[in-house]
Amino acid sequence: xxxxxxxxxxxxxxxxxxxxxxxxxxxxxxxxxxxxxxxxxxxxxxxxxxxxxxxxxxxxxxxxxxxxxxxxxxxxxxxxxxxxxxxxxxxxxxxxxxxxxxxxxxxxxxxxxxxxxxxxxxxxxxxxxxxxxxxxxxxxxxxxxxxxxxxxxxxxxxxxxxxxxxxxxxxxxxxxxxxxxxxxxxxxxxxxxxxxxxxxxxxxxxxxxxxxxxxxxxxxxxxxxxxxxxxxxxxxxxxxxxxxxxxxxxxxxxxxxxxxxxxxxxxxxxxxxxxxxxxxxxxxxxxxxxxxxxxxxxxxxxxxxxxxxxxx
Ligand code: NAP
Numbered sequence: 001x002x003x004x005x006x007x008x009x010x011x012x013x014x015x016x017x018x019x020x021x022x023x024x025x026x027x028x029x030x031x032x033x034x035x036x037x038x039x040x041x042x043x044x045x046x047x048x049x050x051x052x053x054x055x056x057x058x059x060x061x062x063x064x065x066x067x068x069x070x071x072x073x074x075x076x077x078x079x080x081x082x083x084x085x086x087x088x089x090x091x092x093x094x095x096x097x098x099x100x101x102x103x104x105x106x107x108x109x110x111x112x113x114x115x116x117x118x119x120x121x122x123x124x125x126x127x128x129x130x131x132x133x134x135x136x137x138x139x140x141x142x143x144x145x146x147x148x149x150x151x152x153x154x155x156x157x158x159x160x161x162x163x164x165x166x167x168x169x170x171x172x173x174x175x176x177x178x179x180x181x182x183x184x185x186x187x188x189x190x191x192x193x194x195x196x197x198x199x200x201x202x203x204x205x206x207x208x209x210x211x212x213x214x215x216x217x218x219x220x221x222x223x224x225x226x227x228x229x230x231x232x233x234x235x236x237x238x239x240x241x242x243x244x245x246x247x248x249x250x251x252x253x254x255x256x257x258x259x260x261x262x263x264x265x266x267x268x269x270x271x272x273x274x275x276x277x278x279x280x281x282x283x284x285x286x287x288x289x290x291x292x293x294x295x296x297x298x299x300x301x302x303x304x305x306x307x308x309x310x311x312x
Pocket of ligand 1: 150
């Protein structure tokens, strides 16, 4: 069985940054990238708030750059999915989807978060047939067509702006009478001619036939009674995120929404030798730069902890 000094599970801005710091600290980190290398951010078309990129950069490009930087210091980055962990004793046990087994002296968890769904039966039925959580992945199917985006946060606005450049018309379905997104993004959305915000509405049912989505039935959140149908061929769901912590349930302390609980001002989890960084433990900021910062912190915590707790 392979012995690893520092295993990093997950590979967004947090995981790759942890890999830079851990490799420079001679922890010989092995990064298990997971099913979506680079994480959620790779789906973002344009990042304008990551310092160091005055002209902005795509999420994919940003992840390539941080990954390359980690490789420069010999981080061992593997395209593997960890499917089982045992954190009950040290060294910790890991198994990947191909059945390969590993023992790790320490673990940094950076599995991130995944898009939340609305939870409608019709949404599940039409997933991949008009219902999506990724405009940059699926937007081109709707060239010059009408589509809708649910949500009023930064993700929904970014999706709507991206789609507005491809589609004929974009409806934004917003359950309150305000957007949650950052002011500058709100302004851009409101100024875009082919985006129409449908305030105080939420999807009741996704309408469709054998060809896929044909519309969405909305219900007013003001009276919870009035319904309206809109004709659209695509529905993009952008109603927030859920942490990817299935693997750690029952082994690490999680909060009631499933986020890993870290100790105040550091990356320590409820198990000594296991650290967490990025969106898997952050429901407050959820920014790439914050994830990268906590990735650095986790690697520093891990290095210090390993020095104080060498494996006998
Ligand atoms: P978010 O900020 O949690 O916003 C979710 C949106 O979906 C809100 O408008 C919310 O409405 C709505 N919503 C939630 N559940 C719903 C439901 N069941 N039906 C209808 N609407 C529902 O999520 P996010 O936009 O994915 O952003 C997550 C984090 O990532 C934020 O911190 C955001 O700033 C960050 N982010 C940043 C950037 C950037 O900086 N470039 C880009 C993307 C995301 P309410 O407002 O009524 O709750």
